[in-house]
Amino acid sequence: MLKKLFVFILLFAIGYYLVATFRSIPLGENRVGDIENPTTVSGFYLDKSPNDLKVANSITAIVVNFRGFDTLGEVTVLFLAATGLASILYRKEEDEEEDDNRHHISHRLNLPSSSLVRTGAKILFPLILLLGIYVFVHGHLTPGGGFQGGAIIATGFLLMLVSYKGFTTNHNVMVWLESIAGLGFVGVGLYGLFAYGSFLQNTGWTGNLNDLVSGGFIPLIYIFIGIKVATELTNVLDTLLNIKPRKK
Amino acid sequence: MIDFSIIFEQYKDGITIAIYGTAIFLIIIGLYAVLLKKHLVKIVIGLSIMDAGIHLLFVAVGYISGGTAPIFSQGNEGSAATMVDPVPQALVLTAIVIGFAVTALALSLVIRLYKHHHTANIDQLKSLKW
Amino acid sequence: MILLIFLIAMAIILIVAAVYSIMQKDLLFAVLGTGVVSLILSVFFYILQAPDVAITEAAIGIALTTIIFIITIRNTTRDENKYNDDHINKFKSDNDA
Numbered sequence: 001m002l003k004k005l006f007v008f009i010l011l012f013a014i015g016y017y018l019v020a021t022f023r024s025i026p027l028g029e030n031r032v033g034d035i036e037n038p039t040t041v042s043g044f045y046l047d048k049s050p051n052d053l054k055v056a057n058s059i060t061a062i063v064v065n066f067r068g069f070d071t072l073g074e075v076t077v078l079f080l081a082a083t084g085l086a087s088i089l090y091r092k093e094e095d096e097e098e099d100d101n102r103h104h105i106s107h108r109l110n111l112p113s114s115s116l117v118r119t120g121a122k123i124l125f126p127l128i129l130l131l132g133i134y135v136f137v138h139g140h141l142t143p144g145g146g147f148q149g150g151a152i153i154a155t156g157f158l159l160m161l162v163s164y165k166g167f168t169t170n171h172n173v174m175v176w177l178e179s180i181a182g183l184g185f186v187g188v189g190l191y192g193l194f195a196y197g198s199f200l201q202n203t204g205w206t207g208n209l210n211d212l213v214s215g216g217f218i219p220l221i222y223i224f225i226g227i228k229v230a231t232e233l234t235n236v237l238d239t240l241l242n243i244k245p246r247k248k
Numbered sequence: 249m250i251d252f253s254i255i256f257e258q259y260k261d262g263i264t265i266a267i268y269g270t271a272i273f274l275i276i277i278g279l280y281a282v283l284l285k286k287h288l289v290k291i292v293i294g295l296s297i298m299d300a301g302i303h304l305l306f307v308a309v310g311y312i313s314g315g316t317a318p319i320f321s322q323g324n325e326g327s328a329a330t331m332v333d334p335v336p337q338a339l340v341l342t343a344i345v346i347g348f349a350v351t352a353l354a355l356s357l358v359i360r361l362y363k364h365h366h367t368a369n370i371d372q373l374k375s376l377k378w
Numbered sequence: 379m380i381l382l383i384f385l386i387a388m389a390i391i392l393i394v395a396a397v398y399s400i401m402q403k404d405l406l407f408a409v410l411g412t413g414v415v416s417l418i419l420s421v422f423f424y425i426l427q428a429p430d431v432a433i434t435e436a437a438i439g440i441a442l443t444t445i446i447f448i449i450t451i452r453n454t455t456r457d458e459n460k461y462n463d464d465h466i467n468k469f470k471s472d473n474d475a
Contacts, residue, residue, distance in 0.1 A: 007283050011276055018272050022305075027264045028256060028313030035328045042335050046328045050320045058318045058331075059430045062338040074342050081349035085356040135433075143319065143429035147345050151437035158445060210322050233442065236352060240449045243359070252425055255382050263385065267422075270389045274396055274415075281400040287458045289405055289450060293412055296443060297396055300419050303435070307428050317427045337428045344431070348438050355450045362454040369461040 054206045055215035060140045064218050068189075068200040075185065075225060082232045086239050113163050121163035128156030136226030140215050146222040150229025157234045161241060169238055174231045181228035188217055188224070253314040267308045274301030288358045288368050292351060299347040303340050310336035385425070392418045403458045409447040416440050 031040070038044040045066060049058040053065065063071055112118075136149025160167050192201035207214040256263055274297055281294025310333035318334040320327075362368050392415060399411030416439030423432040455461060 004284065007280070010283075011280060014279070015272060015276050018275070019268075022268050022272070025309060027267065027308065028260070028311055030312050032312065032331075032333055042333050045334060046318065046331060050325060050328070056320045057430075058320070058334050059338050059341070062334055063341060067338065070342060074345060077346055078349050081353045084353050088356045088360050142321075143317075143433055145341075145430065147341070148430075148433045148437050151434075151442060155437070155441045158441070209320065209325060237442075237445070240356075240446060243453060252381070252427075255379075259382060262382075266386060266389050267426075270392055273393055277396050277400060285400070287405070287455075287461070289447070289454065290400065290408070290458060293408055293447070294400060296412055297399065297415060300415055300439070303431075304419060304422060307423060307426055307431055310428075311426050315427060317429055319429070332427045337431050340428075340431050341434055344434050344438055348443060351443060352446055355446055359450055359453045367461045368454050372461065 050209055052206075053202065053215055053218075054209045054211075055140050055218060056210050057140050057143065057145075059143075060145055060218060060222070061215070063145070064221050065200075065202050065216075068221075071225070072185070072189070072200075075182070075228065078229065078232060079182070082236050085236055089239060089243050112165055117163050121159050125156055125160050128159070129153055132156065132226075132230065136222055137219065138212070139222040139226075140218050141210060141212070146225030147229055149226045150233060153226075153230035154233035154237065158237050161237060169234060171235075171238075174235055178228055178231040178235070181224045181231070184224040185221060185228070188221055192217075256313055268305070271301050271305040271308060274298070274304065277301075286369055286371060288361070288370060289355075291370070292354050292358065295354070296347070296351055299343075303343060303347075306336050306340050306343075310334075388418055388421060392422075405451050405456055405458055406448070409444060409451065412447070413440055413444045416443065 032042045032046070033040045035043050035047050038047050045062055046058060049055055049061040053061055055061045055065075132149045132153035134149075135144040135152060136146050139145035139149070157169065161169075189200040192203060193199045196203055202216040202218070206216050213219070278294045278296075278298025278301060281297065282291055285291055285294065312332045315330055315332035316327070318331040318337070358368070361373065365373060367373070395411050395414040395418070399408045399415065402408045402411065416435060420432045420436040420439070423429075423435060
């Protein structure tokens with residue numbers, strides 16, 4: 001009872017101080033300032049992005065070009081989480097028997113899904129893959145990018161994994177694709193370091209605004225990030241759906 | 249986009265309370281679930297709701313009245329003067345992905361703890377007590 | 379005027395879904411409440427002129443977070459007050475013969 005009282009006092013104090021802080025930040029006030037002669041960081045990014053880099057989506061320019069090192073850290077955190085998850089949980093081998101330890105789970109889980117689900121999943125799966133690839137290839141022109149496209153592709157694989165009982169993804173191919181995509185991202189950064197003097201420096205072939213080939217290395221980096229995130233999340237889902245049951 | 253700026257000018261106080269109040273309420277509810285619930289999965293649900301509240305608070309700070317999305321599409325290439333702040337949106341993009349990674353790792357730890365100790369109550373995990 | 383009523387209604391549904399999600403004893407429905415919170419939050423991000431953040435929240439928060447919670451509930455208990463159910467059948471439904 002005393003613990004509940006302390007927690008309520010703590011929550012009330014946190015709520016009160018949050019409200020008092022945000023009362024002095026009015027919603028909708030112009031904090032960017034001038035764009036022609038920029039004085040704030042946001043004004044500088046909004047000025048440079050269509051004129052120098054020729055990239056239409058300024059959030060892509062911030063995430064990949066101006067703050068590209070933070071994106072490398074984010075890709076590392078996702079990689080660590082996927083590796084940690086795969087090493088904590090066991091994975092079932094392909095040639096184990098399926099029904100000797102599972103007498104706690106009823107027999108209804110081993111039935112195949114209905115033909116409506118199977119046909120619908122088979123039709124939808126290539127369309128979802130196409131949408132995901134479109135989203136991360138056009139990341140610098142429309143809202144989208146590598147992380148969004150990768151999550152959409154992983155959702156497509158999830159649909160097939162849930163609908164069909166024997167659908168497995170080739171584990172070796174996924175691991176090799178993920179490694180090559182990760183090395184490609186770091187390789188682009190190292191090329192910038194050795195050729196131009198700073199890590200992840202953006203170089204070369206900036207076309208016109210709103211072209212498909214524009215913005216230097218930005219589409220290339222987003223393609224690498226998209227492939228890496230898609231294969232990584234598919235590996236995570238595959239590991240979670242095939243946990244080895246407890247031995248009696 | 250939706251013509252939000254007209255009603256924003258008219259009902260400014262009400263919309264400020266609605267958006268900030270919702271975000272702060274989500275943070276408080278998430279923190280309540282993390283501190284006072286006993287089941288391990290309920291604690292991770294509270295963590296996920298608290299993440300959602302913080303992300304809404306961040307994006308709401310970056311809104312500029314009368315602004316539009318910060319994308320220079322084919323019609324309006326010179327309209328940089330009426331765009332919302334792009335920097336909080338880039339930060340929240342990273343934060344959503346990292347929040348998902350933390351949730352996935354926490355749930356794998358929950359599964360492993362359940363299989364080892366056969367209980368999902370946080371008061372009965374005896375090996376953490378001294 | 380219609381937009382203002384829409385905004386206030388969505389804020390109320392968001393708060394109700396969050397409170398439902400942490401008060402419910404059956405964990406499967408609590409996880410679906412978290413999915414509803416992510417869905418309405420994605421519409422809020424679109425209204426605040428942030429389409430990139432809306433797509434990311436919709437793709438990651440609705441589909442992937444819900445499925446990994448459901449896989450965890452399948453491997454642990456479903457009811458919040460029963461902390462271990464080694465002695466009962468896990469997926470026994472009421473229509474099972």
